[in-house]
Amino acid sequence: MSYIEVEYPKDKAAFYALLREQLALYLADETDRTARLANASAVIAQAFPDANWVGFYLVDGDTLAVGPFQGKPAVSRIGFGKGVCGTAWAQRRAQVVEEVSCFAGHIACDCNTHSEIVIPLWDGERIWGVLDMDSVLPGHFTDADRVGLEEAVRLL
Numbered sequence: 001m002s003y004i005e006v007e008y009p010k011d012k013a014a015f016y017a018l019l020r021e022q023l024a025l026y027l028a029d030e031t032d033r034t035a036r037l038a039n040a041s042a043v044i045a046q047a048f049p050d051a052n053w054v055g056f057y058l059v060d061g062d063t064l065a066v067g068p069f070q071g072k073p074a075v076s077r078i079g080f081g082k083g084v085c086g087t088a089w090a091q092r093r094a095q096v097v098e099e100v101s102c103f104a105g106h107i108a109c110d111c112n113t114h115s116e117i118v119i120p121l122w123d124g125e126r127i128w129g130v131l132d133m134d135s136v137l138p139g140h141f142t143d144a145d146r147v148g149l150e151e152a153v154r155l156l
């Protein structure tokens with residue numbers, strides 16, 4: 001399937017409706033987890049041009065291991081409760097960080113990053129990974145993004 005450029009609307013409801021549509025398109029008929037997450041990271045990165053890192057960390061025993069992503073090379077393992085990702089896993093809820101330098105224990109992968117959002121991926125009551133997104137813009141991710149992304153990642 002060749003990628004057709006889409007223009008994401010500013011309106012959040014319309015934006016997330018299109019994001020879910022795009023994800024569904026690229027996830028359709030694909031059962032391999034790596035293939036699904038690789039295209040999901042690419043679809044989400046296209047929707048967030050001001051994100052400098054978009055990807056997944058996946059639960060592997062008592063750590064998160066980096067999964068498919070778009071961006072610069074990143075830390076490969078994050079402990080339970082460590083960094084923003086490990087905090088989302090331990091607290092079992094999304095994290096929206098306006099300024100990463102103010103988040104105690106933040107794990108820096110790119111010194112240009114200012115804001116970050118981490119969304120847990122659920123299988124029933126179990127978290128199997130997180131979606132992690134960084135931006136060079138302070139306060140780039142909002143609570144409306146948390147809501148929109150929590151709904152979008154259910155497709156994964």
Ligand code: SME
Nearest residue numbers: 074083084085106107109
């Ligand atoms: N900042 C994350 C680490 C992963 S990178 O952002 C890609 C954290 O504190 O968990």
